Amino acid sequence: MPETSKKKILVVDDEQDIRNFLSAALNEAGFDVALASDGDDALEKIKKQIPDLISLDLVMPHKSGARLYHELLKHKAWSKIPVIIVTGHARDEFGKSDLKDLTMSGPGLYLEKPVKPDNYIAAVKNILKMDTTEEEKKTAEMIRLQNELKNIIDGADNETLKKLKEELTGKKNR
Amino acid sequence: MAQFNNRWQKEYETLFDRVPCYVTVIDKNFKIVRANDAFRDSFGDALKHHCYKIYKRNDRKCYNCPAEKTFKDGKVHRSNQQGIGKHNEKIFYAVSTSALIKDAKNINYVIEISSDITAMKKLEEKVIEAKRLSAVGQTVAGLAHSIKNILMGLEGGKYIVSLGLKKNDQAMINQGWEMLERNFDKTTSLVKDFLSFSKGRIPELEMVSPGDLVLEIVDLYKDVAAQSGIELAAEIDEKIKQVPLDKAGIHTCLTNLVSNAIDACLMSVQKGNMVTIKLSEKKSKLIFEVHDNGSGIDYEIKKKIFTTFFTTKGGGGTGLGLLTTRKIVEEHGGKITVESKRGKGAVFRIELLPARLMALYKESKK
Numbered sequence: 038m039p040e041t042s043k044k045k046i047l048v049v050d051d052e053q054d055i056r057n058f059l060s061a062a063l064n065e066a067g068f069d070v071a072l073a074s075d076g077d078d079a080l081e082k083i084k085k086q087i088p089d090l091i092s093l094d095l096v097m098p099h100k101s102g103a104r105l106y107h108e109l110l111k112h113k114a115w116s117k118i119p120v121i122i123v124t125g126h127a128r129d130e131f132g133k134s135d136l137k138d139l140t141m142s143g144p145g146l147y148l149e150k151p152v153k154p155d156n157y158i159a160a161v162k163n164i165l166k167m168d169t170t171e172e173e174k175k176t177a178e179m180i181r182l183q184n185e186l187k188n189i190i191d192g193a194d195n196e197t198l199k200k201l202k203e204e205l206t207g208k209k210n211r
Numbered sequence: 212m213a214q215f216n217n218r219w220q221k222e223y224e225t226l227f228d229r230v231p232c233y234v235t236v237i238d239k240n241f242k243i244v245r246a247n248d249a250f251r252d253s254f255g256d257a258l259k260h261h262c263y264k265i266y267k268r269n270d271r272k273c274y275n276c277p278a279e280k281t282f283k284d285g286k287v288h289r290s291n292q293q294g295i296g297k298h299n300e301k302i303f304y305a306v307s308t309s310a311l312i313k314d315a316k317n318i319n320y321v322i323e324i325s326s327d328i329t330a331m332k333k334l335e336e337k338v339i340e341a342k343r344l345s346a347v348g349q350t351v352a353g354l355a356h357s358i359k360n361i362l363m364g365l366e367g368g369k370y371i372v373s374l375g376l377k378k379n380d381q382a383m384i385n386q387g388w389e390m391l392e393r394n395f396d397k398t399t400s401l402v403k404d405f406l407s408f409s410k411g412r413i414p415e416l417e418m419v420s421p422g423d424l425v426l427e428i429v430d431l432y433k434d435v436a437a438q439s440g441i442e443l444a445a446e447i448d449e450k451i452k453q454v455p456l457d458k459a460g461i462h463t464c465l466t467n468l469v470s471n472a473i474d475a476c477l478m479s480v481q482k483g484n485m486v487t488i489k490l491s492e493k494k495s496k497l498i499f500e501v502h503d504n505g506s507g508i509d510y511e512i513k514k515k516i517f518t519t520f521f522t523t524k525g526g527g528g529t530g531l532g533l534l535t536t537r538k539i540v541e542e543h544g545g546k547i548t549v550e551s552k553r554g555k556g557a558v559f560r561i562e563l564l565p566a567r568l569m570a571l572y573k574e575s576k577k
Contacts, residue, residue, distance in 0.1 A: 052360065054390045058367025061374060097523065125359040151363035154370050
């Protein structure tokens with residue numbers, strides 16, 4: 038795939054197995070991949086070469102994903118790099134507040150671990166506005182909608198949640 | 212004059228009956244000779260009965276009876292007790308006892324004044340229950356996160372193996388297979404750690420020499436540390452004698468702290484790393500300390516280090532070590548603290564109270 042081979046992805050995760058997994062999937066889809074094991078390491082790599090997209094874990098030693106992200110925002114050239122958050126902490130106390138901060142301000146979206154390789158690649162291609170197959174388009178659209186819905190749910194009050202539930206299930210709340 | 216005395220007597224009687232506390236007077240045989248209205252309303256008719264029979268329906272004196280102490284020394288004593296009301300309901304009360312005649316050598320009567328703290332006690336129980344539930348919630352969230360990470364590793368292994376098969380790439384198949392194996396192993400250690408975390412609530416105390424325990428840990432980890440160029444040492448105050456401890460429990464705590472310290476040294480950029488276990492006694496506290504000059508801990512991690520189920524070891528840990536350590540220490544009635552700055556090493560400190568442990572130990576031997 039000549040077009041995608043130009044795109045460079047920086048995968049940041051403290052777990053080696055996950056770095057291996059994501060880089061294998063990205064290589065297979067024709068991307069160039071750089072790896073970093075924490076926020077500090079990632080900054081070093083970004084200084085050397087600005088990637089087209091960052092795939093970012095949230096909870097890591099040294100510098101967390103959230104802290105790295107805030108540092109990127111302060112830097113003009115870096116603040117435009119799209120980010121995909123790949124995290125297991127999406128909806129627990131540890132990651133939730135971080136996540137809210139992130140999705141409100143910048144480009145990108147989040148995927149909750151465990152991710153399927155197809156979904157991951159579809160999301161990457163979608164953010165980079167690359168040519169995608171019909172299947173990938175559908176998957177990316179699904180992920181985008183899921184993300185929006187999760188954000189609405191996380192920020193909603195009880196009344197809104199009840200209405201939402203009625204709408205989705207067609208059942209009145211007792 | 213007689214009329215005057217009569218009026219005072221009536222006023223005192225009213226005061227005695229109407230004061231919103233339980234008031235009883237008992238004689239040397241612990242028999243109730245007077246009781247006020249409030250007491251009768253809650254506990255029923257009591258005159259000439261033993262106080263322990265009426266307050267608690269016991270057949271012998273209560274453990275930690277404050278009245279008994281007052282009979283002995285004439286001083287005021289206080290304690291919190293739990294009794295049974297006339298409708299069989301639990302009543303919690305805070306009781307104060309005082310000699311009826313001041314400065315007397317032979318005290319014949321003691322007055323007991325108690326306030327009902329049942330409502331407060333119930334509130335306290337609710338708070339404890341709420342805390343327990345929130346801890347359970349956090350634990351379940353942490354467990355879910357660990358499982359998600361393992362699933363991601365398995366998913367990755369599966370993907371890489373199938374990719375390797377498709378491309379006929381043996382190196383890739385091997386890499387994927389190793390990922391699968393590693394994540395299966397992680398499941399085993401997660402289950403093992405989780406079981407040890409959820410195990411038991413009461414420490415099984417036995418007389419242990421804390422110094423010997425420390426030396427055991429040094430023996431256990433000396434080689435592992437040396438292989439990574441880390442020096443492991445012990446500093447033991449030789450004066451410290453045997454203390455009742457849950458040996459297996461404290462062993463777990465120390466192994467967790469020492470293996471964390473070694474990991475912190477491995478993550479550190481500087482050389483000449485050292486881990487020291489110190490055992491000392493200060494202000495009647497028994498203190499275990501594990502010092503390292505490794506990578507140190509960030510402030511944001513430190514806040515959550517004993518309460519949240521997570522790991523910064525990049526998949527090398529289950530995230531339960533320090534939670535389990537804190538739980539064991541608290542079951543011993545002790546506390547655990549940490550001092551650390553990023554890049555400046557760390558000190559984990561366990562403080563135990565030998566006197567308290569001794570009381571628990573004697574209680575358990577009865």
